[in-house]
Every structure is written in structure tokens, then in C-alpha cells.
Amino acid sequence: MSDTWIRFGIFLAMFAAMSLLERAFALVPPPPERRKMQWVNLALGALGALGGRLIVPLLATVTAWVTAQADLGLLTLARLPSVVEVCLGIVALDLAIYWQHRWMHAVPALWRLHRTHHLDEHLDASAAVRFHPIEILLSAFWRAAVVVALGIPVLAVLLFEIGVNAAAIFHHANLRLPASGDRLLRLVVVTPAMHRVHHSVLAAEQRSNFGFSVTWWDRLFGSYRERSDQVLPVPRVGVEGTVPAPQTLRELLANPIC
Numbered sequence: 001m002s003d004t005w006i007r008f009g010i011f012l013a014m015f016a017a018m019s020l021l022e023r024a025f026a027l028v029p030p031p032p033e034r035r036k037m038q039w040v041n042l043a044l045g046a047l048g049a050l051g052g053r054l055i056v057p058l059l060a061t062v063t064a065w066v067t068a069q070a071d072l073g074l075l076t077l078a079r080l081p082s083v084v085e086v087c088l089g090i091v092a093l094d095l096a097i098y099w100q101h102r103w104m105h106a107v108p109a110l111w112r113l114h115r116t117h118h119l120d121e122h123l124d125a126s127a128a129v130r131f132h133p134i135e136i137l138l139s140a141f142w143r144a145a146v147v148v149a150l151g152i153p154v155l156a157v158l159l160f161e162i163g164v165n166a167a168a169i170f171h172h173a174n175l176r177l178p179a180s181g182d183r184l185l186r187l188v189v190v191t192p193a194m195h196r197v198h199h200s201v202l203a204a205e206q207r208s209n210f211g212f213s214v215t216w217w218d219r220l221f222g223s224y225r226e227r228s229d230q231v232l233p234v235p236r237v238g239v240e241g242t243v244p245a246p247q248t249l250r251e252l253l254a255n256p257i258c
């Protein structure tokens, strides 16, 4: 079985599990028209995946293989044990996408792409794949550049991609975790309540909690934020000043140039 099908199978299993849990432990009641938006989100995700396959077929994996063959890259040159190379490769890729996410918010042209993700006014597992296809492509090129520069092994790339996708589905899920469990989990893992702060309509909250899987990068680089000082129990999500927000597939694809 190819790695694509393994990744797709894990995505489906994780998506189904979170969708079931969302029915039992919803943090916020979904709006009545949510089912329609879930299909739009999944269609955007499918377009991004399709574009990735057509234009940069398994780019990160291929470049990792090329790098290993050419014996290039910092990790390859360091001659570390394979297991250490794989672990360091996963950590490096996670750090790379933490900074990618910060730049998506900081650079106006990149924000025009990334706001497609933030225009969703309700969060659930489907929001995990709601990205503009061009952002998916830029992200693939950025990851490939990191893989080549560091000589990250193929196995590390595959494990990272599987892990980060599962983490994204989890932290976008509309889940209410017990407060103590959430506090304990977020010592290491980005939780739905923590990521919801990043989706807040308030600009100061939006400029926080950029991490995808672990909370360490936000703590290390000063972007970690809890919401204990707020009046509302959960932040309102979306983008300030976009009422009504563009929500059809065509509107969202065109949004970066609007």
C-alpha cells in the first residue's frame, strides 16, 4: 500500500472519530447550515490535495529521497544514528511550519491566502483541511526546502505528515475537554480550546498559538496565550470586518484577490 493511501486512511479514521466525539462533547452548538460548510471545507481540502499531487507529486518525500541519495543535508553530514535523524527531522519540520504559520499572519500577501482558513465562523474537524490550494502548494515548497537543506529522512517526513494532519483534525475539533485534562494535555499538545484562541476575531488573540502539534514553540517564542482574562467562555471565531464572510467554494477560491 502506498504512503498516500496510508495517510488517507489515517485521515479518514481520525476525521470519523472526531466527528463522532463532536456529537457527544460539542464545545459550541454547530450553526444550522454547518453541514453545507463542512462540504465546502472538504472540497477545498480535496482541491489542495489534488493540486499537490498534480503539481508537486509527493514533493517533500521525493526531495528527501534525492537528498539522501546525494548524501547532502546537515543531518546526513552529521552521521547521526538513524533514529536520532528521524526524531530531529520531525522536530525540525514542526518548527518550520510553526514559523510558516507566523509568516502567514505577518506578511499581508500571505495573509490574503491564509485568511481563507480563518474566515470559517465555526470550528470543527472539517476546518483542519480548509486551506486555499495555493497556500497548500507554498507550504509544500517550504517543507521541501527544509527537507533538502537538512537532509531529513523519508521516514521522518512521512511520520511528520501523518502526525501533523491528525493533530490538526484534533485541535480544530469542536470538542469540550474537561478543564483539568485540557490543562494537562496542553503542557505538550495543542488542544481545541487553545487553538480556538488563535481563530478568535480579536486581533491580539489571533496573533497567538501558532503551533500545529506541540505547545513548545509558542511557549519558546512568546506566542502562547491562554484565555483566562476574557469574559466570554470561548472566543468568537472568524475574521473581524467580514460580515457576511465569503463562504461558497468559488468565493473562497477568489478571496485572496478580492
Ligand SMILES: [Zn+2]
Pocket (backbone or CB within 6 Å): 101, 105, 114, 118, 198
Ligand atoms: Zn492562522
